[in-house]
Amino acid sequence: xxxxxxxxxxxxxxxxxxxxxxxxxxxxxxxxxxxxxxxxxxxxxxxxxxxxxxxxxxxxxxxxxxxxxxxxxxxxxxxxxxxxxxxxxxxxxxxxxxxxxxxxxxxxxxxxxxxxxxxxxxxxxxxxxxxxxxxxxxxxxxxxxxxxxxxxxxxxxxxxxxxxxxxxxxxxxxxxxxxxxxxxxxxxxxxxxxxxxxxxxxxxxxxxxxxxxxxxxxxxxxxxxxxxxxxxxxxxxxxxxxxxxxxxxxxxxxxxxxxxxxxxxxxxxxxxxxxxxxxxxxxx
Numbered sequence: 001x002x003x004x005x006x007x008x009x010x011x012x013x014x015x016x017x018x019x020x021x022x023x024x025x026x027x028x029x030x031x032x033x034x035x036x037x038x039x040x041x042x043x044x045x046x047x048x049x050x051x052x053x054x055x056x057x058x059x060x061x062x063x064x065x066x067x068x069x070x071x072x073x074x075x076x077x078x079x080x081x082x083x084x085x086x087x088x089x090x091x092x093x094x095x096x097x098x099x100x101x102x103x104x105x106x107x108x109x110x111x112x113x114x115x116x117x118x119x120x121x122x123x124x125x126x127x128x129x130x131x132x133x134x135x136x137x138x139x140x141x142x143x144x145x146x147x148x149x150x151x152x153x154x155x156x157x158x159x160x161x162x163x164x165x166x167x168x169x170x171x172x173x174x175x176x177x178x179x180x181x182x183x184x185x186x187x188x189x190x191x192x193x194x195x196x197x198x199x200x201x202x203x204x205x206x207x208x209x210x211x212x213x214x215x216x217x218x219x220x221x222x223x224x225x226x227x228x229x230x231x232x233x234x235x236x237x238x239x240x241x242x243x244x245x246x247x248x249x250x251x252x253x254x255x256x257x258x259x260x261x262x263x264x265x266x267x268x269x270x271x272x273x274x275x276x277x278x279x280x281x282x283x284x
Contacts, residue, residue: 008095009248015094019101020085020151023063023144024078030064041065046109046142048116059109067145081148084155091158093275100154100210104147107202112142115198122194141195146203149185153178153207245273247280 016022033040046062047055068074089097155162156178163171189200243260244251250273252258259274266283 008093012095012248015098017094018086018089019094019098020082020089023085023101024082026064027066027078027144030066031070033064034066034069045140046112048113062142063105063144065140065143067143067148081151085151088151088155088158093279095275096279100206101147101151103209104150104203104206107206108142108144108147108199111198111202112195115142115195118198119194141193141199143199146185146199147206149181150203150206150210153181154210156181157211243271243273245276246270247272247276 030041033044043055043058044061045058045065047058051058066074085097088100092100156174160173160175160178162174164174164177165171185200185204189197189204192200242251242253243258245258245260250258252260260271261274261277262269262271263277263280263282266280268283270283272280
């Protein structure tokens with residue numbers, strides 16, 4: 001966690017805000033291309049074979065491939081991803097949310113190359129003879145579908161008691177929805193082909209890193225609400241006090257919307273902003 005704080009202090013200013021919106025805009029571009037010429041998307045997929053033969057733009061353009069065809073249900077689902085993505089960014093902070101998404105993208109790219117390498121080792125020249133068209137079709141397994149699912153799972157872990165309306169009628173807690181989706185992902189991993197296994201494995205690996213490293217850094221909604229109420233009282237009683245975060249160094253003069261609070265577990269008077277109160281390394 002101390003390394004994460006150091007990286008955030010050094011590179012946090014380069015974090016991209018509203019990354020969920022950017023991802024959804026990429027989908028919009030993909031749907032537009034699908035409407036006018038769906039075959040053009042074949043030149044944008046994450047195809048390791050074509051990347052190694054000079055089509056390096058595929059390392060980026062596969063992000064615009066939409067997860068499925070456009071229909072009213074997909075529109076509702078994308079709006080839902082917008083709400084949970086922005087909620088995670090507010091809770092974790094822009095830097096941590098960027099790290100989570102870009103790590104998932106990196107894992108997916110690596111999974112695509114590992115999948116191709118393994119299939120070459122397994123099938124050799126028989127696969128090499130049809131490698132171009134084969135991977136052009138197989139590369140659709142490596143899209144942002146599983147990255148979106150990893151966002152969903154992360155939201156379920158961060159807000160386990162939040163409720164959603166299943167089928168727009170039945171209220172269900174996110175923790176149960178997260179468990180069901182995790183089981184379905186595991187089944188898809190076991191029953192799917194090699195490319196599917198690698199694609200699902202990349203998403204599962206990203207979630208595993210989240211659980212093992214980041215789960216303790218995430219504040220619960222109740223903690224966030226209590227922190228906000230406490231900081232509002234503090235601002236009323238000591239409006240002239242200059243607050244400064246011990247991690248990122250930002251003050252209320254830099255951003256009047258920031259909220260600050262002292263950490264009771266740190267030895268000394270260390271104050272942290274809303275993004276680092278629950279993510280910093282305690283000073284002992």
